[in-house]
Amino acid sequence: MLRGLYDWTMRLADHPRALWALAIVSFVESSFFPIPPDVLMIPMILAAPRKAWLIASVALLSSVLGGMLGYAIGAFAYDQIGQPILAALGKGDAAAAFSTKFNDFGFWAVLGAGVTPFPYKVITIMSGWTGMPIATFMATSILARGLRFFVVAALLYHFGEPVRAFIEKRFGLVATLFVVLLFGGFLLVSAL
Structure with missing residues (x-):
């Protein structure tokens, strides 16, 4: 099954509309979708290394725009739904204390989530929920996502062909490591 998905993404990577698919995946991943854009970006670059910088740029732009949507979800959903619920439960002060603590480390939280497998959407929503300054959020998102996508592209x-040969030769190991990293990110989120 995973091998079929890999082969499908490799075919999609060379499709004329592959950049649009990457843009959509990068956008929605930053606010609510669980699959990271790397799943599409990596085979796209392996299939067309000459487009590596364009592919990374599309992923960056779409991801940051999607992060703005995540920020808006956090900002507006919390004000309309979250805060009244917490106040009714007598937890309004606890939320305010968490908000202050998160914003004290907000730059590092956004940077860490933007570069690592930690789900970036969690941080985008939390950034809006806690009222992190939008300029800090945007600058850090551009830095973090740019670093992540352009390092992968570089x-x-x-090293594209050796990487591709490694992935294709040891596909089971690569898929297992990807799943472990993905679930590790979700476990880390649930522990917060």
Whole structure:
């Protein structure tokens, strides 16, 4: 099953509309979708290394725009739904204390989530919920997502064929590591 998904993404990576698919996945992943854009970005670069910088740019732009949607979800859903519920439960002060603590480390939270497998959407929504300054959120999102996507693009551009050969030869191991990282990110989120 995973091998079929890999083969499908490799075919999609060379499709004329692959950049649009990447843009959509990058956008929705930043606010609510569980699958990271790397799943599409990596095979796209492996299939067309000459487009590595364009692919990374599309992922960056779409991801940051999607992060703005996540921020808006956090900002507006919390004000309309979350705060009254917490106040009714007598937890309004606890939420305010968490908000202050999160914003004290907000730059690092956004940077960490933007670069690592930690679900970026959680941080985008929390950033809006806690009222992190939008300028800090945007600057850090651009830095973090740019670093993540352009490092991946650079590595694949320079070492693409050996990486592709490794993935195809040891597909089971690569898929297992990806799943472990994905679930590790979800477990980390649930522990917060």
